[in-house]
Amino acid sequence: MDEHRDITLAKKHIYRMTPQRKVILEEVRKMNNHPSADEIYEAVRKKLPRISLGTVYRNLEILSEQGEIQKLELTDSVNRYDWDTRKHYHIRCVRCGRVDNAPIAPMQQLENELYGATVFTILGHRLEFIGLCPECSKKLSCLKNNPPDK
């Protein structure tokens, strides 16, 4: 409900490097599939069995705030995380949720097109492609020839 940003100009938090934070970062950097917090939790648990999910969430937030990782807020129910902090777009499978990078260069000029045409001050944009991964495409075309309900 209240998702308004914190606008205080308070002094920056000084973060400490903890074993938990280090392992979380290492694990995210090993994952190439844009994992969710829960998937990262499961991976980290193998190294630190007593870690709590809350710690994972908190550290993912801190790490993305620090620019160590990128938080992907896709039009999906779950947020995903990416070790690659460079600007790039994504493509998401509507059926299974798989997320790949979209091989297309970021288009900053999109924002320029709005200049003067809106009363808003533009800060950025978000572009996400929706599609079907090869596996789901295949399953769906099978279903089409052979519907499950006769």
Place this chain on the structure above:
Amino acid sequence: MDEHRDITLAKKHIYRMTPQRKVILEEVRKMNNHPSADEIYEAVRKKLPRISLGTVYRNLEILSEQGEIQKLELTDSVNRYDWDTRKHYHIRCVRCGRVDNAPIAPMQQLENELYGATVFTILGHRLEFIGLCPECSKKLSCLKNNPPDK
């Protein structure tokens, strides 16, 4: 967690026109500010005081499935609804959540650029601009000259 789409080819539901559904549609058509389910609920309640929030959610889903309205899944915690079902982009204020239409034409050719460059079958794309509405811009520039914490 399980947000995979229903892929059954079962026979289409036959929807009935209820007073509730009709009032919900009428109210959304009156609103120009991309209202959330809760805002629609409040508006509808003035006409039908005994309606439940669940009914509003259920009908908004049905109405958007039927193409009577458009469901906007922005990178916001709440979904919004739009009486205008034509393809268009939006710009959202990061601070207060206000959503305006983005005065820029839909770019279908964006999807073509991915053709052959990804293993996905492209179904669509989503483009959302992030910014500050005039009111929030003003408040922020005041804060800059006069920070709340000395």
Place this chain on the structure above:
DNA sequence: ATGATATTGAAAATTATTTTATAAATGGTG
């Protein structure tokens, strides 16, 4: 009017995420 089934209201369930409280760990300083 009748009957099959879609729909409602109210409440409970779900899901992802955030917050709280208490205890423990960290790292700069004397």
Place this chain on the structure above:
DNA sequence: CACCATTTATAAAATAATTTTCAATATCAT
């Protein structure tokens, strides 16, 4: 090294948006 102000971890509870359940109607093609 010991002290100490914080930051952080854990576990559990809280939150918030949305969905589901279920028993009681309402709808509409026949």
